Amino acid sequence: xxxxxxxxxxxxxxxxxxxxxxxxxxxxxxxxxxxxxxxxxxxxxxxxxxxxxxxxxxxxxxxxxxxxxxxxxxxxxxxxxxxxxxxxxxxxxxxxxxxxxxxxxxxxxxxxxxxxxxxxxxxxxxxxxxxxxxxxxxxxxxxxxxxxxxxxxxxxxxxxxxxxxxxxxxxxxxxxxxxxxxxxxxxxxxxxxxxxxxxxxxxxxxxxxxxxxxxxxxxxxxxxxxxxxxxxxxxxxxxxxxxxxxxxxxxxxxxxxxxxxxxxxxxxxxxxxxxxxxxxx
Amino acid sequence: xxxxxxxxxxxxxxxxxxxxxxxxxxxxxxxxxxxxxxxxxxxxxxxxxxxxxxxxxxxxxxxxxxxxxxxxxxxxxxxxxxxxxxxxxxxxxxxxxxxxxxxxxxxxxxxxxxxxxxxxxxxxxxxxx
Numbered sequence: 111x112x113x114x115x116x117x118x119x120x121x122x123x124x125x126x127x128x129x130x131x132x133x134x135x136x137x138x139x140x141x142x143x144x145x146x147x148x149x150x151x152x153x154x155x156x157x158x159x160x161x162x163x164x165x166x167x168x169x170x171x172x173x174x175x176x177x178x179x180x181x182x183x184x185x186x187x188x189x190x191x192x193x194x195x196x197x198x199x200x201x202x203x204x205x206x207x208x209x210x211x212x213x214x215x216x217x218x219x220x221x222x223x224x225x226x227x228x229x230x231x232x233x234x235x236x237x238x239x240x241x242x243x244x245x246x247x248x249x250x251x252x253x254x255x256x257x258x259x260x261x262x263x264x265x266x267x268x269x270x271x272x273x274x275x276x277x278x279x280x281x282x283x284x285x286x287x288x289x290x291x292x293x294x295x296x297x298x299x300x301x302x303x304x305x306x307x308x309x310x311x312x313x314x315x316x317x318x319x320x321x322x323x324x325x326x327x328x329x330x331x332x333x334x335x336x337x338x339x340x341x342x343x344x345x346x347x348x349x350x351x352x353x354x355x356x357x358x359x360x361x362x363x364x365x366x367x368x369x370x371x372x373x374x375x376x377x378x379x380x381x382x383x384x385x386x387x388x389x390x391x
Numbered sequence: 392x393x394x395x396x397x398x399x400x401x402x403x404x405x406x407x408x409x410x411x412x413x414x415x416x417x418x419x420x421x422x423x424x425x426x427x428x429x430x431x432x433x434x435x436x437x438x439x440x441x442x443x444x445x446x447x448x449x450x451x452x453x454x455x456x457x458x459x460x461x462x463x464x465x466x467x468x469x470x471x472x473x474x475x476x477x478x479x480x481x482x483x484x485x486x487x488x489x490x491x492x493x494x495x496x497x498x499x500x501x502x503x504x505x506x507x508x509x510x511x512x513x514x515x516x517x518x519x520x
Contacts, residue, residue: 176515
């Protein structure tokens, strides 16, 4: 079974509080977390900095409760885009962007949502839960996103803090469910304190509130998170879905002590292998 | 539990079907209140659970038959019993509860089972020597 993961832990400046968050997440049973670095383009010109390596930040990672492995920490970048010109940063092959394990985008308008689902090279599309959606979801871009392997992310921590956010979270989630039929959903926290984290089964139960079935709700915390990490591990030129289209042959996945490795064959008989930073237990 | 038997024609073929897993579900929960303030007693704890249900599911949710079977004030852990149809509502209400008397708190659901006896053993706390 895919291990539980929480793909959104905001990266704070305080190292001690992040360590506390990691320990709580490991105690609750999460096998992997992703430290989120949010870039909002509305503010002054922001540079995309290189991600801080988790091994530098946290010298000793806590052990996940119930297993003997340490929690895996990934890096994630979220771009809040409110203007089509912001997408150019993604399209340009900035070297710093590819260093992040997962790339997420937060579209603010319907047109940007369409662009994010159909053309942008991202792994996650964040759905706003703190305010009423300014646009309605339409079936064509959502179906294209599902085919491309993009996942929609819902947050649950705003629902814990405030009752109006609770209503917006549930109503936005229900309208998303009606269009996507429960596929490709990832539920994650945006917890800033250890008390705002919830256990993986609690979060899976929240999925039932949003209208998912039991299997889909559990997958939203485990299988879909792992699939989003896999999607992020392969860049656009080597994307697994494009591998099939370009008839590059995926030979095998091998699991070693260091993790999951994927081996595939490129044109002209070149063999290529790359480590996939996921935890699959 | 409702059983239904079906005997075959010639051979003694018998099939038993359990339709429902029991009318109650039991949850072992623990309230995390990190600050060193006053701890709720059992009546306040029940009041907290009912108010959590009311906040999320309204009056109908607050009317859900929930019982606190045991409560330990020292560790703030309790065993709750709820009708099986109301398990999702109770669990989601406890998950989304964030504040107790303006203090940050969190409910951790440790075990849940349709059988009370199953709450006695917890394989997560198993220590293998």
